[in-house]
Amino acid sequence: MLDPVGSVCAEIGEEPVRRAVAAFYRRVTDDALLRPMYPDGDLAAAEQRLAGFLVGRFGGSDEYVRERGHPRLRMRHARFVIDGVARDRWMELMTAALDEVDFPAPQRTxxxxxxxxxxxxxxxxx
Ligand code: HEM
Incomplete structure (x- = not known):
């Protein structure tokens, strides 16, 4: 498959993606390492950006690109100190969130x- 995630929303809809991102940010709220990295107190806006990006990348609605333009993710993360520990913690919270919402197994992989x-x-x- 050329783009393994490009059809995820066509296969399972957008709802599981949005629910997983909501579950992820509930975990960020309680995380001593990641929580301080999010600049404004309002995690709801960050949640909307990540959900919009992922839904678009997975073939669903293109709200992210319409609102934010080209993602340029490396540039937009440059002001945060992201080492291997932070990366692993982000993935740990996200995989726990995918489990919490019972994200469908074939797409989860x-x-x-x-x-x-x-x-x-x-x-x-x-
Ligand atoms: C490696 C660990 C990561 C850390 C520590 C991290 C941290 C952050 C922080 C602190 C923000 C600012 C929140 C905001 O939007 O106001 C952010 C934004 C964002 N992150 Fe991450 N992130 C990580 C990985 C990822 C991954 C893997 C993705 C996508 C697959 C991602 C996608 C995004 C997007 C789309 C935004 C919003 C960018 C914008 O439009 O300004 N991040 N991230």
Whole structure:
């Protein structure tokens, strides 16, 4: 498959993706390492950006690109110190969130591989 995640929303809809991102941010709220990295107190806006990006990347609505333009994720993460520990914690919270919402298994495998690759690409320290 050329783009393993490009059809995820066609297969399972957008709802599981949005529910997983909501579950992820509930975990960020309680996380001593990640919580301080989110600049404004309003995690709801950050949740909307991540959900919009993922839904678009997974072939669903293109709200993210309409509102934010090209993602340029490496540039937009440059002001945060992301080392291997932070990367692993992000993935740990996200995989726990996918479990919490019972994200469908065949798609979960592809989504986790995609998220892991992007997370590794975003490491900018150490
Ligand atoms: C490696 C660990 C990561 C850390 C510590 C991290 C941290 C952050 C922080 C602190 C923000 C700012 C919140 C905001 O939007 O106001 C952010 C934004 C964002 N992150 Fe991450 N992130 C990580 C990985 C990822 C991954 C794997 C993805 C996508 C697969 C992602 C996608 C995004 C998006 C789309 C935004 C909003 C960008 C914008 O439009 O400004 N992040 N991230």
């Amino acid at each position: 592809r989504v986790v591989a995609f998220l892991g690759d992007v997370a590794t690409m975003l490491v900018n320290r150490g």
